[in-house]
Every structure is written in C-alpha cells, then in structure tokens.
Amino acid sequence: MASVKVKLFANLREIAQTSSLSTTGDSVKDVLLSLTEQYPALEELIFEAGDHAKLCGYINVFLNGNNIKHMEGLDTILNDDDELGVFPPVSGG
Template structure:
C-alpha cells in the first residue's frame, strides 16, 4: 500500500477542518473511501449517492494530473503521491 498525502480545498477543507491528511491505499478509490469513512459528510460531496462513482463536478488530481485522463478511480498510487480534491468553485 502506498502512503499518500491528500489535500482538500474550499468547502471540503471546511468540513474536514483540515487542509491536508495522509492515507494509505493501492488506488485512488481506496484513498477516497478511507477519506469518506473518516469524514462521512464528505461522501455525498465526492461520490454519487449510493454509488462509489465520483460526482461529475469533483476534480481529483494525482501529482497535478487529473485522474480523468488516467484510470480514474482505479489509478494505481505510489508512495509519496499527492491527491488534490477540488469541489466546484464559482465567483469572481
């Protein structure tokens, strides 16, 4: 299992009351499931209800690259990887 740093932004950070956490997992899905187990209020913001599929408006970046251009939730992680989770943000 890889040791991964997870960075939360905007309202996700407010809900978790932290901007950075560490988790272990083999895939992006493993880490996001661990995150939502620790912070259940994040589950409905990250995953579609009743499913372990990402909400369409959530962007997850692995080392600066959007996982939508990789294997999405099945993307394999390595030690010291960094996941950034971005909710939709609007404003001017």
C-alpha cells in the same frame, strides 16, 4: 499500500477542518473511501449517491497535478509519496 498526501480545497476543507492529511491506499478509490470513512459528511460531495464507483460529476481529483480522468480514473494505482488534490466546484470573482 502506498502512503499518500491528500489536499482538500474549498468546502471539502471546511467540512474536514483540515487542508491536508496523510493516508494509505492502493488506488485513488481506496484513498477516497478511507477519506469518507474518516469524514462521513464528505461522501455525498465526492461520490454519486449510493455509488462508490462513480465520482460526482463536478468533483475533480488530481494525482501529482494530473486529472485522474485522463488516467485510470478511480482505479489509478498509487505510489508512496503521491499527492492527491480533491477539488469541488468553486465560483467567485
């Protein structure tokens, strides 16, 4: 299992009451599932209702600065010291 850093932004950070944390997992999906187990209120914001195989359409997840949509999606394999950024939609001016 890879040891990775997860950075949370906007309302995800507010719900978890932290901007970053360390966790382990083999894939992006493993890490996000671990995150939602630790912070259950994040589940409905990250995954489609009842479907842990699909991200909500408005959530963006970046692995070392690259959008996982352009990689293997939730099945993207992680390595030690990788960094995941989880971004909900934001607006403002």
